[in-house]
Amino acid sequence: MTPYIAQLALSHFRSHRRTRLQFDGRPVALYGPNGAGKTNLIEAVSLLSPGRGLRRAAAEEIIRRPEAIGWKITASIEGPGLGHEIEITAEPGQPRSLSLDGKSAPQLALARLIRIVWLVPAQDRLWIEGAEGRRRFLDRMTLSFLPDHGEAVLTYEKSMRERNRLLKDDVRDPGWYRALEHQMAEAGSRIMENRAEALSRLSAAQDDTATAFPAADLSLIEVEGTPAPGRDALTEALAANRPRDLAAGRTLIGPHRSDLAATYRAKDMAAAQCSTGEQKALLISLILANARALKAETGAAPLVLLDEVAAHLDAGRRAALFDEICALGAQAWMTGTGPDLFADLDDRAQHVAVEDRDGESVARIEEASP
């Protein structure tokens, strides 16, 4: 069975002053009116993986206003032969701190412990907006396959920030650049290889027979001047590109500029040209392929967070999504405004009613499907 969140407690986390819930590994259907605190709850779950979570919020934003001075998430993770306690706390002006089984641990430790992928309404325009969102989407999926990807991305970004500072200051002495470019090339090559590996796993897990969520052909696009992955080739390319970079005041080539292209396979049509519904179906298709590939590889599906996804699907696609999630055995966390959206799931899921009571979110697990 897939590792799942058996207990989740939030303290002074946005609208949740004190929420404590217990789960048994089935999918979790969260329903309640707008503003009740459903997304806040799954945002807390998303913070159980490295990074800034599904809203990319700063730790301070999350602190419950107006009275709290910090927030805390505690979660117990259970699975076959597995039991972990995670505690994440944040206070203003302090980096978020993580404790794993009672001991302080780096954020990246979470990537090895629990795999999480998500889809949120902010991604609805993913195929038509800038490359940054698509890179982030791909990096999250890559991280789920290859937990070390997070470290490569952090190392690359740190070195690039330093290199950009030199470029901005118009430093021309090559001696200042060599070590940084070497680090960037090493981490950058790993990033490119990891992404390519993730794409090949995703492609292999696409389901050509699925009609509800169509298969997509995926490819990575690099900006001109970025060589194929390889530490030496990237080191050389960065050095050769220095004059252009100096003129621009930033690094113009490398995997921080990669883009993800997707084509709706059956129609041979670029994702950006598909209808709004088809674009969403492609995203869901990729998330499901991600979960299927992980399950095939590790025996365990990731946690799947789907914010306001069910409401935007017709009844047939909704049923197909639920069937797929249940077949995967994934603890999927889904939000929607009414219980009827999740009625099909019946006792295949745990149903949680979330409401606002005097400015405070209250969440309650329903014994039976409402």
Ligand SMILES: Nc1ncnc2c1ncn2[C@@H]1O[C@H](COP(=O)(O)OP(=O)(O)OP(=O)(O)O)[C@@H](O)[C@H]1O
């Ligand atoms: N730091 C904070 N302190 C207190 N309340 C907050 C904080 N941040 C957000 N909120 C409140 O949380 C509520 C939004 O919660 P959330 O986004 O989880 O709603 P939701 O149930 O997902 O609603 P919808 O169906 O509209 O998406 C809002 O009322 C907002 O004011």
